[in-house]
Amino acid sequence: MKTAIFGFSGSGKTDLFAALAGPAAAAAGNRAMVKVPDERLAPLIKLFSPKKVTYSEIEYLDIPGGGGKGAGLGERVLNEVRPYDCLIGVLDGFSGMNDPKQQWQAIEADMMITDLAVIEKRLEKLEADGKKNKALVDPKEEAGLRRALALLEEEKPLRADAELSALPELRGFKFLSARPILYVWNCPEGEEADQQLPEDADGMAHIAVSAKLERELAEIDDPEEKELFLTDLGITESALDKVIAKTYQLLGLISFLTAGEDECRTWPLRVGSTAPQAAGVIHTDFEKGFIRAEVIGYDDFLHYGDFKKVKEAGKARLEGKEYIVRDGDIIEFRFNV
Template identity: 40%
Template sequence: MAINCGIVGLPNVGKSTIFSALTSAPAEAANYPFCTINPNVGIVDVPDGRLSYLSEAFSPKKTIPAAVEFVDIAGLVKGASKGEGLGNQFLSHIREVGVIAQVVRCFENPDIIHVNNRIDPAGDIETINIELALADLETVEKKAEKAVRSARVQGKDAQKEAGIILGAVGKIKPLLLDGKAARLAELTDEEKASVYDCHLITMKPQMYVCNVDETAVNNTNEYVEIVKKIAEQEGAGVVVICGKFEAELADLETQEEKLAFLEEIGLKESGLTALARAAYHLLGLRTFFTAGEDECRAWTIHAGDTAPKAAGVIHSDFERGFIRAEVYSFDDFVKYGTEQKIREAGRLRQEGKDYVVADGDIIFFKFNV
């Protein structure tokens, strides 16, 4: 399952620093624009206290968390949609991700160059959003032109399809012209399907990542408040991160050292933990677990997936030969303590092919191939 999040923003806002801390894999980071040209890719575990609880209870040989792929995409600049700053190449990288995390500089530091020589979160966000919108505008205009040509030379079915496409474009285009996202358009299911193959960048879920300095990590600052206001208007999420702290945290070797560091600066969890979890949920993903003495594992599915679909995430044979699923909830495991007591309480269920897996289900699949 492609589970990836693209980290975007202007040059020198801290994208590569945050990426390196996220993945504990060094990305090239430097005090000049476009130091990242080819996207860096890293896999990040999604922290989940439920999996930790199960692991303590079962003491398995292996514990395997869910994961999200993060892609560090080079800094965009004004004119990127027209090819400025290698913009076309960078925009193509963004089209390939499932969700966008836009890093916004919310700190002052005269030693770190800002591409526009000023700290202006609203202006930075506007620059990025306009470039993404302009890139999508060109895409939907081409889609509309193709639909019109097709309707002229083909039959009624093509004309009907063209009408749906033009209806979708008619709702999306005014937003893009205004520098706003296509995802804000109120489209019918048919209209959404008609433009799906456009892979519009601004149709992707987006969140803002405020990169702050040490003074704002426990509180906020005027720049963060500006970003939160913009995000609220768009219905987007916000995660606040101090890239400097996260880099220092990533350098620590043991979990005990990391926890002590967080406690020292007054944080319950790292900003990157919050970012990984936010990306996971923005992608519409959910988690079910398998648990036993050999392995406790978090498996990733999409919200709304049925039991056979979830079984197929483990192995295609599980889906093909699905018989039933034995299911109990994580909350019931906490309440009763053991699978046997859950069974005695009548809380272990036998579910069939139509069962929609809930987040936090613990499942044993029965299958026959």
């Protein structure tokens, strides 16, 4: 779950990274593990008073800025973000020197042009190999590349076709325009609600944030002082939780929960995963020896207030290997090692 924060020089991406990471982590380097807030743990913590509370985490990396006025991001930046699972593009809407819409369009164009060049070069190689020996060409790879080429020639990013982006034959290319991306429109303090953002699309979301304000908020340790600061500004909550939540969503993740006196915890899981795969997130032995999962829906837990009442009401379920885990499921696994 690695996410790269990138953008043009002066876009404010380092302010956003510092806000997400916190002052200490930001001072230590350009990489930080950030907890994913989840209010669903609160009633479980109240019920069990656990020795330990653990939240899912996302790793964020601050990539040095690229490009300049009227120029693209540059090859260095594009190569640095390529290995990451998700991207956050920060757009300069606060300095008055740049047009964030133009920066957004430039980033999208850079990624699509880069992918187009990779595909054309690979297709040329496949064509040459095919003339020597047809067995050297994987027809599924060639068909996938031609579909991708057609999409890019229509000026559409590869993420617009989720099925195409997920093809095993294309995974190794790490196409940039196939990556899920969150665009953060970095605007002046107090103007977040006034931003006219593009509509979200498949694998792409937009949010308006004042990165400078969020960084200042992150530097306030006292919760009461932070709340007073927000009240003075007429803001009900920090935008950071929304940034983290959108990143989590774009990564294609949900959370399941485990709870007890030792620990209450959220676990990250790919959407569509089965109960044994969820067990494997905790430990590979749990997946290998999976027998059943005792599942309590989060809404049922909230309604009845504790596990005993949920079970007495017949709302606790025993699920097998085919069960698809839902977001918020509270699970206890039965396994044999």
